[in-house]
Amino acid sequence: xxxxxxxxxxxxxxxxxxxxxxxxxxxxxxxxxxxxxxxxxxxxxxxxxxxxxxxxxxxxxxxxxxxxxxxxxxxxxxxxxxxxxxxxxxxxxxxxxxxxxxxxxxxxxxxxxxxxxxxxxxxxxxxxxxxxxxxxxxxxxxxxxxxxxxxxxxxxxxxxxxxxxxxxxxxxxxxxxxxxxxxxxxxxxxxxxxxxxxxxxxxxxxxxxxxxxxxxxxxxxxxxxxxxxxxxxxxxxxxxxxxxxxxxxxxxxxxxxxxxxxxxxxxxxxxxxxxxxxxxxx
Numbered sequence: 001x002x003x004x005x006x007x008x009x010x011x012x013x014x015x016x017x018x019x020x021x022x023x024x025x026x027x028x029x030x031x032x033x034x035x036x037x038x039x040x041x042x043x044x045x046x047x048x049x050x051x052x053x054x055x056x057x058x059x060x061x062x063x064x065x066x067x068x069x070x071x072x073x074x075x076x077x078x079x080x081x082x083x084x085x086x087x088x089x090x091x092x093x094x095x096x097x098x099x100x101x102x103x104x105x106x107x108x109x110x111x112x113x114x115x116x117x118x119x120x121x122x123x124x125x126x127x128x129x130x131x132x133x134x135x136x137x138x139x140x141x142x143x144x145x146x147x148x149x150x151x152x153x154x155x156x157x158x159x160x161x162x163x164x165x166x167x168x169x170x171x172x173x174x175x176x177x178x179x180x181x182x183x184x185x186x187x188x189x190x191x192x193x194x195x196x197x198x199x200x201x202x203x204x205x206x207x208x209x210x211x212x213x214x215x216x217x218x219x220x221x222x223x224x225x226x227x228x229x230x231x232x233x234x235x236x237x238x239x240x241x242x243x244x245x246x247x248x249x250x251x252x253x254x255x256x257x258x259x260x261x262x263x264x265x266x267x268x269x270x271x272x273x274x275x276x277x278x279x280x281x282x
Contacts, residue, residue: 003048005058006173016175023173047172086142201241204234 004024011017030040048055197204213229216222 002059003044003051003055004173005055005062006176007058007061010054010177011175012177013175019175020173043172086139090139199237199241201244202237204237206230208233 004027006020008014008017011020027040027044030036213232216227216229
């Protein structure tokens with residue numbers, strides 16, 4: 001049964017995956033109970049010969065998952081050992097720091113004056129709090145590092161099977177995805193297929209004679225303000241020829257047909273009402 005190693009991501013839907021699992025259990029049941037053994041083995045051999053590429057790919061992927069799982073288990077065991085060791089070292093360090101703090105406190109009291117006892121006690125407590133805060137910060141840093149290590153390699157390996165349209169020809173398994181050959185990527189077009197400065201009905205010239213526009217060419221006040229005659233020419237010509245893209249002989253019949261379809265039910269309803277009123281008067 002090593003040949004029936006399909007994965008859930010190879011199927012079109014969850015229902016197809018469940019049907020495959022049920023079919024595999026049925027095949028196992030037939031082989032164990034000696035039901036249609038010859039036909040079942042023939043189907044399995046035919047399927048294995050036609051899908052050898054995907055079977056080997058799934059076997060390699062499964063072996064990789066097992067290896068990754070074992071590696072994660074080893075990492076977790078090592079992290080657990082390090083945590084136990086760190087906890088033991090932390091306990092020993094706290095005990096040593098506590099003993100050292102008490103010894104320093106007693107030495108300070110023995111060497112100081114009688115009125116300095118309260119100040120010495122506060123100073124000792126402040127030092128202990130500072131050490132405790134630094135220790136907690138270091139513990140949090142180690143904890144975050146261990147969590148990051150545990151999160152490494154937790155993702156399931158991506159499926160890279162070799163299911164193709166030619167495979168699965170025996171028809172033993174239904175619902176497999178069809179792998180489509182990706183289309184070659186087209187070169188990037190920043191204009192989305194539009195050709196800049198393309199004009200279908202006219203050619204823009206650099207100069208058009210005009211008694212109104214000619215003086216502007218020499219008027220430095222208007223040119224300094226940003227007035228561009230070429231932009232004016234482009235906009236004027238575009239507005240003049242924009243209507244040439246509308247074909248009236250194609251739009252009018254469509255508009256008349258639509259209006260006829262709208263008026264037809266109204267006329268039919270009017271005829272029915274007229275016929276009904278005529279029968280009533282008779």
